[in-house]
Amino acid sequence: MKIFVLVKEVPDTYGDRRLNLETGLVDRNASEPVLDEITERALEVALEYADANPGTQVVALSMAPESATPSVRRALAIGAESAVQIVHDDLAGADLGLTAEVLAAAIRRGGADLVITGNVSTDGSGGVIPSMIAEHLGFAQLTALSAVEIGSGSVSGTRASDFGAQPVSAQLPAVISITEAFPEARFPNFKGIMAAKKKPLEVLSLADLGVQADPSAAPRTIMTSVSEKPPRAAGVKITDEGDAGAQLAEFLVQNRLV
Amino acid sequence: MSYPENAIxxxxxxxxxxxxASSTAALIGAAAQIGTPVALVVAPAGIAQAAVDAAASAGAVSVLTAEADASALTVPVVDALEAAYNAVQPDAVLVSNSxxxxxxxxxxxxxxxxxxxxxAVGLSRDEEGVVAHHSVFGGAYRVxxxxxxxxxxxxxxxxxxDARAEAQPLNVETLAVSPSGMxxxxxxxxxxxxxxxxxxxLRGATRVVSGGRGLGSKEQFVLVEQLADTLSAAVGASRAAVDAGFVPQSHQVGQTGVSVSPQLYVALGISGAIQHRAGMQTSKMIVxxxxxxxxxxxxxxxxxxxxxxxxxxxxxxxxxxxxxK
Known part of the structure; x- marks a missing residue:
């Protein structure tokens, strides 16, 4: 079994996340870059299967600039056997369509039985990449899983659908995305960190994948403007002296909120 | 059948x-702001009438319907959307972010x-076409x-x-869909x-009352529900309250839960970690x-x-x- 896990470097939500107001791109220096926790959880799902099924290959896959290599290495330190990083200047500011095309091409090139992703990233929070990749690859997709059972030729689980829990299953190959209901990834130990330095990390360019970033190749989504929202100003703040509840009721009535 | 030139x-x-779904009126309302709404309802045979009626009363000038086997995930709906797209040739396709x-x-x-x-949190149209408005990084940026x-x-x-469209007379058409085999x-x-x-x-509620760790226990979390009922509000929670087992995860508001932007958001015993604020700070009024x-x-x-x-x-x-009283 060969499992590709999508891993993504994102700005730490505990820090000050910024967009560059000139380019509209994420300011990668504004806050500490971290591996998105949900993608670490996705990796853990693959590693648990690999622990129980020797011979499983777990490949961490990321489309990210060279500066993100330490985050990709972290996926190796946690336990991925190898990693693929797609690096290309033309991919700066890539939209969802181009991103999905590139990731799918890399998975096709490597040959996967199963692709595991987080359901939604913490930065873009798009949540569409899993189904886009599935469409490109011609795989079935099982998204928003809160539980999963991986078999040798099939995958099944519980989908946290819009209206309630839903049992789902598919023959492999398939793409699955997992929710936060899954446990956090194991912490990379010293041995893992040392081993990660020797594990294969393949760097691919667009040419290796035969993907065109050319704006005329397909319609793209572009940012037409970006502005900073003025920070929300704090309003009235009172300390309860026994009548705050009544004051709150009055405030809600005056603002026509009841 | 012909469709409006500016069909959405x-x-x-x-x-x-x-x-x-409860998202329907707002989706069609948004479509009416940038063109003429044409709705697509995909459902298993014989159960879609309520949804078709709802789409027309929400403002769809025509409602296309397609039958889909509920036991196949996503693909039959995509096949129907593709057929509808080819028939309608719209200026944009709107889908709920569900x-x-x-x-x-x-x-x-x-x-x-x-x-x-x-x-998208809003839509508009300029001379070059449809523009989507986004609120990024927990509402810190507008893009x-x-x-x-x-x-x-x-x-x-x-x-x-918030935009809503005027109800339209029911105008239904059954769509022929050829399965993609995907x-x-x-x-x-x-x-x-x-x-x-x-x-x-919680999603889409106009009023939300949320509780945090400060409620202390599952039993005491009832206070949140009581205020919610008084205000006809939905019940939300911080991650801390969810992790402590006060309420199920489906109530979690924030970065990793539901993002809400109600008219009124009441936070009880919530400290307001950045992850929580990311999911609620676009609320119109916060208490x-x-x-x-x-x-x-x-x-x-x-x-x-x-x-x-x-x-x-x-x-x-x-x-x-x-x-x-």
Whole structure:
């Protein structure tokens, strides 16, 4: 079994996340870059299967600039056997369509039985990449899983659908995305960190994948403007002296909120 | 059948029982702001009538219907959307930013190579076409996006669009769909979460009352529900309250839970970690009650009360209930 896990470097939500107001791109220096926790959880799902099924290959896959290599290495330190990083200047500011095309091409090139992703990233929070990749690859997709059972030729689980829990299953190959209901990834130990330095990390360019970033190749989504929202100003703040509840009721009535 | 030149194709999310999802009116309302709404309802045979009616009364000038096997996940809906797109030739495709909607939008955009924009909180039109408005990084930035060419596929955040369209006479057409044959996951029956009460759904609610760790226990979290019922509000929670087991995860508001932007958001015993604020700070009016005067939630509150929720809230409920009489 060969499992590709999508891993993504994102700005730490505990820090000050910024967009560059000139380019509209994420300011990668504004806050500490971290591996998105949900993608670490996705990796853990693959590693648990690999622990129980020797011979499983777990490949961490990321489309990210060279500066993100330490985050990709972290996926190796946690336990991925190898990693693929797609690096290309033309991919700066890539939209969802181009991103999905590139990731799918890399998975096709490597040959996967199963692709595991987080359901939604913490930065873009798009949540569409899993189904886009599935469409490109011609795989079935099982998204928003809160539980999963991986078999040798099939995958099944519980989908946290819009209206309630839903049992789902598919023959492999398939793409699955997992929710936060899954446990956090194991912490990379010293041995893992040392081993990660020797594990294969393949760097691919667009040419290796035969993907065109050319704006005329397909319609793209572009940012037409970006502005900073003025920070929300704090309003009235009172300390309860026994009548705050009544004051709150009055405030809600005056603002026509009841 | 001919369709308006400025048609906006709207995919209606359908519940397992065949009703239009609560996102429908806002999706069609948003479509009416940028063109003429044409709705698509995809549902298993014979159960879609309620959703079709809802789409017309929400403002769709025509409603296309297609039957789809509920046991195949996503793919039959994408196939129907593709057929509808080819028939209608719309200026844009709007889909709810729900779990089901995102899956359909992703597959459809990948299949047709359309430009995809996600989680729009508003839509407009300029001389070059449809523009999607986004609220990024927990509402810290406003970003507009557009397609370089072609009709964009846009997912719209639930509860973010207030615009509503005028009801239209029912004008239904059955769509012929040729299956793509794309492998689909097998989907079982949805275990519909029985609502404990008549409280509104958190996503899309116009009023939300949320509780945090400050409520102390599952038993005491009832206070949040009591105020919610007084205000006809939905019940939300911080991650801390969810992790402590006070409420199920489906109530979690924030970065990793539901993003809400109601008219009124009341935070009880919530400190206001940045992950929580990311999911609620686009609310129109924020009220916070917390014992800690330095709680970060007060930085975004329009009305903050430093005090004990167990004293302040019962008093407020009493005052509000007295007014109702």
């Amino acid at each position: 194709l709207v995919l209606v999310d359908v519940t397992p029982t065949g009703e239009a 779990i089901a909607g995102r899956d359909v939008a992703g597959r459809f955009a990948a299949r047709t190579r359309a430009a995809l924009a996600v989680d 507009n996006s557009a397609a370089t060419y072609g009709a964009p596929v846009i997912t719209v955040r639930q509860g973010a669009v 492998p689909a996951a097998l989907a079982g029956e949805v275990a519909i979460v029985e609502k404990a009460s008549s409280r509104p759904e 916070a009650i917390n014992k800690d005067p330095d709680a970060p939630i007060f930085d975004v509150a329009d009305f903050g009360i430093v005090g004990d929720v167990f004293k302040v809230v019962p008093q407020a409920i009493e005052a509000l209930e007295a007014r109702k």
